[in-house]
Amino acid sequence: MLYAILCYHNEDFVTSWPKEEDDAVLAKRGKVTSELAAKGKMGPAIRLMPTSAATTIRNGQGGDLVLDGPFAETKEQLLGFYILEGDSLEEVIEAAKRIKEGESCTFEIRPIQIFKKGVISEESLTAS
Amino acid sequence: MSDIAWIEKALIGARPQAVGALLRYFRDLDRAEEAFQEACLRALRTWPQKGPPRDPAAWLIFVGRNAALDSVRRDSRNTELPEDAAISNLDDAETELSERLDNAQYRDDILRLMFICCHPDLPATQQIPLALRIVSGLSVQQIAAAFLVNEKAMEQRITRAKRRVMDANVPFEAPGPAERAERVGAVAAMIYLVFNEGYSSSGGDAHMRAPLCEEAIRLARLLLRLFPAEPEIMGLLALMLLQHARTPSRLDGDGNIVLLENQDRSLWSRDKISEGLALVEKAMRHRRPGPYQVQAAIAALHGRATHAEETDWAQISLLYLTLERMNPSPVVTLNRAVAVFKATGAEQALNLVKPLEERLSSYFYFHGVHGALLKELGRVDEARQAFNRAISLARTPAEAAHIRQQLDALEARSERLSAAQ
Numbered sequence: 281m282l283y284a285i286l287c288y289h290n291e292d293f294v295t296s297w298p299k300e301e302d303d304a305v306l307a308k309r310g311k312v313t314s315e316l317a318a319k320g321k322m323g324p325a326i327r328l329m330p331t332s333a334a335t336t337i338r339n340g341q342g343g344d345l346v347l348d349g350p351f352a353e354t355k356e357q358l359l360g361f362y363i364l365e366g367d368s369l370e371e372v373i374e375a376a377k378r379i380k381e382g383e384s385c386t387f388e389i390r391p392i393q394i395f396k397k398g399v400i401s402e403e404s405l406t407a408s
Numbered sequence: 409m410s411d412i413a414w415i416e417k418a419l420i421g422a423r424p425q426a427v428g429a430l431l432r433y434f435r436d437l438d439r440a441e442e443a444f445q446e447a448c449l450r451a452l453r454t455w456p457q458k459g460p461p462r463d464p465a466a467w468l469i470f471v472g473r474n475a476a477l478d479s480v481r482r483d484s485r486n487t488e489l490p491e492d493a494a495i496s497n498l499d500d501a502e503t504e505l506s507e508r509l510d511n512a513q514y515r516d517d518i519l520r521l522m523f524i525c526c527h528p529d530l531p532a533t534q535q536i537p538l539a540l541r542i543v544s545g546l547s548v549q550q551i552a553a554a555f556l557v558n559e560k561a562m563e564q565r566i567t568r569a570k571r572r573v574m575d576a577n578v579p580f581e582a583p584g585p586a587e588r589a590e591r592v593g594a595v596a597a598m599i600y601l602v603f604n605e606g607y608s609s610s611g612g613d614a615h616m617r618a619p620l621c622e623e624a625i626r627l628a629r630l631l632l633r634l635f636p637a638e639p640e641i642m643g644l645l646a647l648m649l650l651q652h653a654r655t656p657s658r659l660d661g662d663g664n665i666v667l668l669e670n671q672d673r674s675l676w677s678r679d680k681i682s683e684g685l686a687l688v689e690k691a692m693r694h695r696r697p698g699p700y701q702v703q704a705a706i707a708a709l710h711g712r713a714t715h716a717e718e719t720d721w722a723q724i725s726l727l728y729l730t731l732e733r734m735n736p737s738p739v740v741t742l743n744r745a746v747a748v749f750k751a752t753g754a755e756q757a758l759n760l761v762k763p764l765e766e767r768l769s770s771y772f773y774f775h776g777v778h779g780a781l782l783k784e785l786g787r788v789d790e791a792r793q794a795f796n797r798a799i800s801l802a803r804t805p806a807e808a809a810h811i812r813q814q815l816d817a818l819e820a821r822s823e824r825l826s827a828a829q
Contacts, residue, residue: 290464292421295629298622332632332645333686348690349636355463384414384460 282323282392283372284363288356289385291330305383312378316364323363331357356386363392411456419448422465423545424630428517429469430476435580437524437542437570439476446479447472515634516582522627523591524573526598534569536602536620541566544623554605554617592635596644596700599627603648607655621652639691643701646687650707653680665810669716681711702731721751738764742774745781754784772801776811783814788822 297305316322331350338345350357362379366372369389376387423444430440447468461467525539537555540546552562583591606620628645635641657671666672688708691701706727713719728744742764749757758781761774768774779794795815802808 290418290421291633292630293417296417296420296626329683329686330629332629332636332642333683333690335690346693347637348642349633384418 281367282363282365282395283369284361284390284392285372285376285379286361286388286390287359287385288388289359290355291357291359293384294359295330308381309379312375313362316375321365323365325360325362327360328358359385363395412452415452415455415460418460418464419451419468420545422468424518424521424543425465425514426468426472427542427545428519428521429465429514430472431521432517432580433473434476437574441542443472443476444468446475450475513582516588518630518634519583519588519591519595520578520580522595522598522631524576524578526594527573527576527578528594529572529576530569532601534565534572535598536605537562537566538569538573539598539602539627540620540623542570543627546623550619554620592631592638592641595631596628596641599624599631600644600648600700602627603651607651618655621648621655624648625652637694639694639696640698640700642687642691643698643704646684646691646704647700647707649680649687650684650704650711653677653684653711659806662809663806664813665806667810668710669719671716673714673716676711684708684711697730697734699731699735702727702734706731719750721747725751738767739771739773742768742771742777746777749781749784754781757781758785770801772798772803772807775801776814779811779814779818783818783821788818788825791818 313322313325334348334350336347336349336351338347338351364372364375366375369391372389376389380387426447427440427444430443431437434440434443450471451464451468455461522539522543525542526535530538537551540551540554541548548563548566549559551566552559555562557565603621603624606617606622606624625645625648628641628648632638632641632645653676654668654671656677657673657675658666660666684704685708688701688704691704706724709720709724709727725744725747728740728747732740732744741760745757745760748760761778761781764774765778775794775798779791779798782788782791782794792815795811795818798811799808799815802811
């Protein structure tokens with residue numbers, strides 16, 4: 281089964297990390313994700329820009345409203361997600377714990393109902 | 409990350425909100441800061457065992473307020489403080505508190521805290537340290553190091569600034585819409601001052617100052633989170649991200665300035681550039697242009713160009729013209745002249761620069777640009793004069809070294825010319 285691991289944290293906190301800290305976290309996580317990739321069990325890993333770059337579309341009177349910022353004012357924000365394959369929830373929890381190790385963020389594991397791989401040109405991927 | 413490191417980060421993140429709320433309770437900056445300090449000490453004692461509270465800022469406000477009230481009571485009655493365990497067992501009280509304080513109130517608390525740091529009575533040299541101390545929570549030692557003054561002098565400067573803003577009686581009632589907008593504008597300007605203090609390095613070690621840029625970006629993020637639909641704040645954040653993205657390539661190994669056109673663009677931070685571009689795009693949708701958005705759009709055009717030759721100078725010179733109309737200033741005209749030089753030619757640029765001479769006669773950059781234009785037009789003697797004037801006005805060795813290089817190139821060229829004759 282495919283699972284998404286959604287990563288939540290307080291944005292104020294994360295954006296006050298110095299670069300070295302961020303690099304260390306990414307390197308630590310990278311070790312686990314490349315192990316999973318070697319087993320063919322690692323899907324895309326995505327980091328989102330801060331919520332200040334977010335735009336929300338919701339229904340309003342007389343049509344769609346386009347608003348700045350995220351939909352909900354919450355203490356923790358969705359900062360990114362992983363998609364991976366696991367034979368059991370147990371296995372995914374173990375993997376998620378290893379990715380998260382030593383960090384103060386919150387991970388939410390959600391089984392994926394529909395997954396379409398999609399098509400994005402190599403050119404677009406290298407540009408972003 | 410160790411427990412303590414984690415907690416320190418959380419305390420820094422929660423600081424503006426917590427000190428802002430405590431300031432509203434106590435209406436006294438020193439007392440609010442002391443209460444926050446006390447709450448931080450208790451957090452360091454109790455969070456490692458109990459785990460972090462769900463809302464660190466609400467916890468700190470609650471504990472800080474109680475601790476300060478306790479100390480008032482203790483002073484008057486000599487009673488004992490409650491045990492830490494009793495204080496930290498606050499989950500319900502904390503949740504209740506955070507629900508009671510709606511976001512609007514938090515927003516005005518933080519805005520007020522930032523706003524008192526940019527009171528019009530305070531010169532920039534006091535605004536920046538005060539904001540770094542009060543809002544960001546940097547130590548006096550850190551701030552003194554960034555400004556290259558000794559700790560004691562910086563301590564005095566901050567104390568004087570505090571006294572001044574407290575005497576100025578910033579009102580504690582929630583501001584009306586017009587006043588709020590005015591505060592947002594003043595705070596944005598103060599944040600950009602902090603950034604420029606780090607970015608332009610008017611003397612001193614560039615490495616010591618990069619944290620000021622980071623801090624300004626953090627404050628702008630905070631301000632934008634409070635006012636998510638303000639295109640000028642999007643513009644300000646975008647502008648700083650796009651400029652700061654170039655930091656790794658701005659100085660060479662010897663600390664010399666590397667001109668934009670000679671910078672190694674592969675060193676630019678792609679993350680910051682793409683975030684900046686995303687924010688510029690968002691801001692434009694509002695169709696309420698302002699000076700930060702225009703400057704961000706200029707920085708975006710530089711950020712988009714993977715090679716210096718790809719820079720859209722025609723568009724940049726138009727944007728400078730827009731900026732000139734919004735904010736007429738000789739420095740903006742000078743920047744437009746540089747864009748016109750690249751887009752059209754030195755002759756047209758020189759026509760723009762000449763009328764500025766009187767007003768910018770003591771401005772290093774003016775003489776640098778003037779010299780470069782004269783050099784381009786083959787007016788060697790006048791160019792040499794302008795470059796010498798620039799060197800005499802350089803604020804850092806890097807600036808002086810940069811002009812000296814130009815001067816050397818000029819001499820080499822005129823020697824070649826005379827040899828050829």
